[in-house]
Amino acid sequence: MKTQKLIKLSILLIFIPFSLSSFIPINNFLLNCGSNTNASIFNRLFIGDSTKQDSIFLSSHKSISLTNQNPSSNLPTLYQTARIFTNNGGTYKFILRKNGTLFARFHFSSFKGHGFDLKDANFSVFVGGKLVLRNFNFHFKISSNNNNDDDDVIIKEFILKVVSNFVEIVFRPVNDSCFGFVNAIEVFSVPEDFVVDYGARFIGPYGVVEYKNLSNQVLETIHRINVGGLKLTPFNDTLWRTWIPDKEFLVFKDSVKTVVSTHTPNYQKGGATREIVPDNVYMTAQEMNRNQSILASKFNITWNFPVENGGVRHLVRLHFCDIVSPSLNLLYFNVYINRYSAYKDVDLSSLTFHTLASPIYVDFVVDSNDSGVIQISVGPSDLSSSMRINAILNGAEIMKFVNVTDLDSHVSSQKTRFLLVLVCSIVGGIVILVLVIAFFLVRLSRGKKKLKQRTVESVGWTPLGVFGGSSLSRMSEGYFGLNKIPFVDIKLATNNFDKSLIIGAGGFGMVYKGVLKDNVKVAVKRGMPGSRQGLPEFQSEITILSKIRHRHLVSLVGFCEENSEMILVYEYVEKGPLRNHLYGSEGFEPLSWKRRLEICIGAARGLHYLHTGFTQGIIHRDIKSTNILLDENYVAKVADFGLSRSGPCIDETHVSTNVKGSFGYLDPEYFRRQQLTDKSDVYSFGVVLFEVLCARHAVDPQLDREQVNLAEWSLKWQKKGMLERIIDPYLVGKINESSLKKFSETAEKCLAEYGVDRPSMGDVLWNLEYSLQLQESDQEVNEIIHENRPRSIRIERDYDNNIYSDISATKVFSQLMHREGR
Numbered sequence: 001m002k003t004q005k006l007i008k009l010s011i012l013l014i015f016i017p018f019s020l021s022s023f024i025p026i027n028n029f030l031l032n033c034g035s036n037t038n039a040s041i042f043n044r045l046f047i048g049d050s051t052k053q054d055s056i057f058l059s060s061h062k063s064i065s066l067t068n069q070n071p072s073s074n075l076p077t078l079y080q081t082a083r084i085f086t087n088n089g090g091t092y093k094f095i096l097r098k099n100g101t102l103f104a105r106f107h108f109s110s111f112k113g114h115g116f117d118l119k120d121a122n123f124s125v126f127v128g129g130k131l132v133l134r135n136f137n138f139h140f141k142i143s144s145n146n147n148n149d150d151d152d153v154i155i156k157e158f159i160l161k162v163v164s165n166f167v168e169i170v171f172r173p174v175n176d177s178c179f180g181f182v183n184a185i186e187v188f189s190v191p192e193d194f195v196v197d198y199g200a201r202f203i204g205p206y207g208v209v210e211y212k213n214l215s216n217q218v219l220e221t222i223h224r225i226n227v228g229g230l231k232l233t234p235f236n237d238t239l240w241r242t243w244i245p246d247k248e249f250l251v252f253k254d255s256v257k258t259v260v261s262t263h264t265p266n267y268q269k270g271g272a273t274r275e276i277v278p279d280n281v282y283m284t285a286q287e288m289n290r291n292q293s294i295l296a297s298k299f300n301i302t303w304n305f306p307v308e309n310g311g312v313r314h315l316v317r318l319h320f321c322d323i324v325s326p327s328l329n330l331l332y333f334n335v336y337i338n339r340y341s342a343y344k345d346v347d348l349s350s351l352t353f354h355t356l357a358s359p360i361y362v363d364f365v366v367d368s369n370d371s372g373v374i375q376i377s378v379g380p381s382d383l384s385s386s387m388r389i390n391a392i393l394n395g396a397e398i399m400k401f402v403n404v405t406d407l408d409s410h411v412s413s414q415k416t417r418f419l420l421v422l423v424c425s426i427v428g429g430i431v432i433l434v435l436v437i438a439f440f441l442v443r444l445s446r447g448k449k450k451l452k453q454r455t456v457e458s459v460g461w462t463p464l465g466v467f468g469g470s471s472l473s474r475m476s477e478g479y480f481g482l483n484k485i486p487f488v489d490i491k492l493a494t495n496n497f498d499k500s501l502i503i504g505a506g507g508f509g510m511v512y513k514g515v516l517k518d519n520v521k522v523a524v525k526r527g528m529p530g531s532r533q534g535l536p537e538f539q540s541e542i543t544i545l546s547k548i549r550h551r552h553l554v555s556l557v558g559f560c561e562e563n564s565e566m567i568l569v570y571e572y573v574e575k576g577p578l579r580n581h582l583y584g585s586e587g588f589e590p591l592s593w594k595r596r597l598e599i600c601i602g603a604a605r606g607l608h609y610l611h612t613g614f615t616q617g618i619i620h621r622d623i624k625s626t627n628i629l630l631d632e633n634y635v636a637k638v639a640d641f642g643l644s645r646s647g648p649c650i651d652e653t654h655v656s657t658n659v660k661g662s663f664g665y666l667d668p669e670y671f672r673r674q675q676l677t678d679k680s681d682v683y684s685f686g687v688v689l690f691e692v693l694c695a696r697h698a699v700d701p702q703l704d705r706e707q708v709n710l711a712e713w714s715l716k717w718q719k720k721g722m723l724e725r726i727i728d729p730y731l732v733g734k735i736n737e738s739s740l741k742k743f744s745e746t747a748e749k750c751l752a753e754y755g756v757d758r759p760s761m762g763d764v765l766w767n768l769e770y771s772l773q774l775q776e777s778d779q780e781v782n783e784i785i786h787e788n789r790p791r792s793i794r795i796e797r798d799y800d801n802n803i804y805s806d807i808s809a810t811k812v813f814s815q816l817m818h819r820e821g822r
């Protein structure tokens with residue numbers, strides 16, 4: 001075992017896949033300040049700023065080139081010279097080839113020379129007219145990990161958007177008797193999607209909402225962590241950044257086990273890109289260390305990162321790549337930031353389109369509190385309980401939102417030069433006047449739009465997609481996202497809505513099978529002309545739908561709203577509705593009990609996600625066996641949540657005109673009270689469970705009166721304890737008795753008269769998984785019952801096969817107790 005690890009490690013050391021940065025910035029300025037020679041560091045050439053250059057201009061009343069007179073120190077050449085700014089400071093102007101998001105990195109190293117001790121400097125730095133660094137000096141103590149090993153070098157890094165075709169960097173001493181300096185400057189473009197305006201999750205006491213204005217912020221890097229890995233230098237990084245290990249930030253060092261992968265990550269369209277993060281970050285991770293008996297089976301891994309305290313806003317970018325799972329869909333975990341739930345039930349498999357070891361990142365925005373730390377935790381999700389408890393993190397970046405002050409206001413607040421104040425006020429006055437006029441004009445023309453935007457923000461909830469982070473953004477433009485599909489393409493795909501391609505019909509309209517130009521099979525749902533649903537409603541549905549992605553939910557590929565058409569294009573699910581595989585259709589093999597359970601578990605998982613994956617849950621409203629589709633591997637996918645409404649309650653008038661749902665599945669309470677809750681879905685799901693067990697229609701008018709309604713009929717037999725009399729004949733003798741009992745009890749609870757008495761979808765999911773375990777491991781579970789060991793019992797057997805790494809975790813056990821207690 002140990003030697004194997006050693007071999008692995010040495011292979012790793014020899015063959016570290018060193019990818020030279022594939023990214024070539026459009027703008028790339030590297031300055032060796034206060035010098036007329038070039039200096040090289042990490043293979044990058046910094047040009048002496050005293051040499052004349054085409055696109056960089058230095059203007060200063062008085063700037064001094066300073067060289068370290070005592071260069072015995074082992075600092076690189078780059079840090080042996082500095083440019084000093086006295087009096088009113090100085091400005092570098094960089095002419096950009098293209099405006100956009102830039103990194104601005106400043107290197108400060110202190111030394112003495114010519115009567116200057118750089119440690120005495122005290123100055124502010126403006127980039128693009130924005131104050132990014134206020135009263136900076138070497139006594140400045142912010143724990144920025146970005147520093148070099150050497151304490152004498154401080155590197156400050158800012159990320160900001162520039163809209164003009166140049167950027168000015170101003171160094172301004174705090175007063176006339178002070179000075180400022182800099183040793184080296186980097187200004188370069190980053191990939192366009194480095195910071196985007198959608199998908200970031202804003203975490204706080206009010207829950208999770210979408211943060212939409214990232215790209216307009218000036219960000220300062222505070223921490224950049226290669227979790228589970230080694231220090232990465234600018235040499236190893238695509239954007240010449242430094243990543244440091246996470247060990248020192250771990251709250252409980254024994255809680256983690258380091259995972260190292262020897263394979264390069266499977267980069268995917270829509271996920272993270274190599275340009276944004278180097279391979280190395282994704283090839284290492286920390287996972288839960290579950291090999292120590294002192295640790296309870298469920299716990300969080302927690303890191304504390306020191307930050308500026310007192311409500312300062314931060315961007316937390318977390319990187320994930322599932323290098324721990326042997327196969328897909330085993331890993332479900334939760335992310336907490338400052339103890340708030342930041343992302344529940346993360347399922348990396350579905351976030352990465354079912355590819356293992358495929359990197360993604362998620363952006364979170366959070367305000368620091370008075371503790372002076374941002375606390376990040378990952379821990380197991382309730383969904384992961386039965387199969388495999390784990391949680392991982394591969395990388396973390398924490399960037400502060402800089403509270404910028406504009407250059408002008410800063411200058412005037414200093415009250416230094418009367419003239420300047422005067423000029424400023426005149427210019428300012430004109431600018432304000434122009435702004436006021438512009439403001440009114442803009443308001444006039446776009447008032448409506450703006451209002452809409454603001455309500456979304458202030459209401460405090462926006463359904464957030466699984467992707468969260470900017471990985472989503474790239475997807476939106478690509479194939480997987482919200483595609484606007486031209487009507488001609490849809491006509492082509494469906495052979496002009498050929499009747500022979502109709503695969504379904506619903507309240508909304510017809511559903512056609514189609515093949516898009518890129519050979520992707522799709523299901524095209526065409527709203528009936530004059531259908532009740534209005535266009536605005538349709539559009540808002542699309543916005544919600546496009547954000548929902550889950551392994552067990554049919555996803556929207558695109559839409560079309562040309563020519564007053566309302567068309568939704570979904571992924572095509574190969575084996576069609578579950579019902580066809582249960583009864584009434586020829587040519588399908590009967591499904592085994594195990595497979596039926598797996599299908600029910602999948603569907604329950606999808607529904608659970610709809611109910612809980614969003615700040616305001618989404619209610620499906622039309623659960624039935626025809627809305628549960630099976631893919632080529634019999635993986636269940638819940639369909640037709642298109643017309644779902646979000647929220648636990650919707651206004652009565654709306655509901656009463658539009659009671660949705662299908663006969664036989666409809667929650668009687670909903671029907672009576674016309675009040676929709678997620679428990680209505682639970683009821684309908686209960687009917688589906690009996691349908692799966694008995695293989696008959698939910699309503700069959702041809703049967704005897706007492707048998708017409710499946711829910712009533714099966715409850716009757718269930719109460720008598722003789723349900724096995726009416727189950728699918730194919731299953732007779734093939735179901736383990738306790739599995740059937742668990743299953744039918746669960747279904748029965750779903751059909752409780754009152755919503756409050758019904759379990760949540762999460763509970764249903766749990767019970768179904770338990771039922772599957774009873775079916776699969778009858779023997780094993782019996783052993784637990786008989787051994788009668790304490791609650792913390794664990795089954796380590798089969799650990800390596802990952803079949804039951806920890807099935808007996810408290811929950812199963814409490815189930816067992818429960819059974820015995822009856």
Ligand SMILES: *[C@@H]1O[C@H](CO)[C@@H](O)[C@H](O)[C@H]1NC(C)=O
Nearest residue numbers: 036037038045046047048051
């Ligand atoms: C510094 O590098 C630039 C760009 O490569 C080059 O044009 C210049 O001659 C170099 N200067 C010195 C002193 O080597």
Ligand SMILES: *[C@@H]1O[C@H](CO)[C@@H](O)[C@H](O)[C@H]1NC(C)=O
Nearest residue numbers: 122123135136137139174175
């Ligand atoms: C730097 O200047 C600011 C503003 O004058 C002052 O408040 C601060 O104490 C100075 N810092 C040092 C270390 O001198």
Ligand SMILES: *[C@@H]1O[C@H](CO)[C@@H](O)[C@H](O)[C@H]1NC(C)=O
Nearest residue numbers: 098099100162163164165166
């Ligand atoms: C920034 O560049 C875009 C095109 O890349 C251009 O449309 C825009 O006008 C530029 N902004 C400014 C302020 O020059």
Ligand SMILES: *[C@@H]1O[C@H](CO)[C@@H](O)[C@H](O)[C@H]1NC(C)=O
Nearest residue numbers: 120121122174175176177178
């Ligand atoms: C300028 O700032 C320095 C550092 O904060 C301070 O020690 C000094 O007294 C100030 N000088 C004047 C004239 O305000």
Ligand SMILES: *[C@@H]1O[C@H](CO)[C@@H](O)[C@H](O)[C@H]1NC(C)=O
Nearest residue numbers: 212213214215216217218453
């Ligand atoms: C986005 O942020 C910038 C900088 O904080 C701010 O000026 C701007 O008003 C914000 N825009 C919106 C729409 O909130």
Ligand SMILES: *[C@@H]1O[C@H](CO)[C@@H](O)[C@H](O)[C@H]1NC(C)=O
Nearest residue numbers: 016230231232233235236280
């Ligand atoms: C980073 O780059 C240095 C220099 O090439 C190399 O020695 C080191 O192994 C690299 N580290 C990693 C983790 O790739």
Ligand SMILES: *[C@@H]1O[C@H](CO)[C@@H](O)[C@H](O)[C@H]1NC(C)=O
Nearest residue numbers: 253254256257258289291292
């Ligand atoms: C247990 O975890 C530690 C890391 O905390 C690891 O070094 C050790 O090898 C693990 N032991 C076993 C038996 O896997």
Ligand SMILES: *[C@@H]1O[C@H](CO)[C@@H](O)[C@H](O)[C@H]1NC(C)=O
Nearest residue numbers: 337338339369370371373375
């Ligand atoms: C701030 O957050 C930390 C870490 O999440 C938490 O332990 C602490 O209680 C919070 N402090 C305050 C004052 O809210």
Ligand SMILES: *[C@@H]1O[C@H](CO)[C@@H](O)[C@H](O)[C@H]1NC(C)=O
Nearest residue numbers: 298299300336339340377379
């Ligand atoms: C993980 O941390 C969160 C937030 O502090 C907490 O609510 C949750 O109970 C923890 N989970 C475990 C298993 O300890």
Ligand SMILES: *[C@@H]1O[C@H](CO)[C@@H](O)[C@H](O)[C@H]1NC(C)=O
Nearest residue numbers: 310311312313402403404405
């Ligand atoms: C930002 O800075 C201004 C002036 O320096 C200050 O009044 C304001 O409170 C600061 N905002 C935050 C959120 O710190």
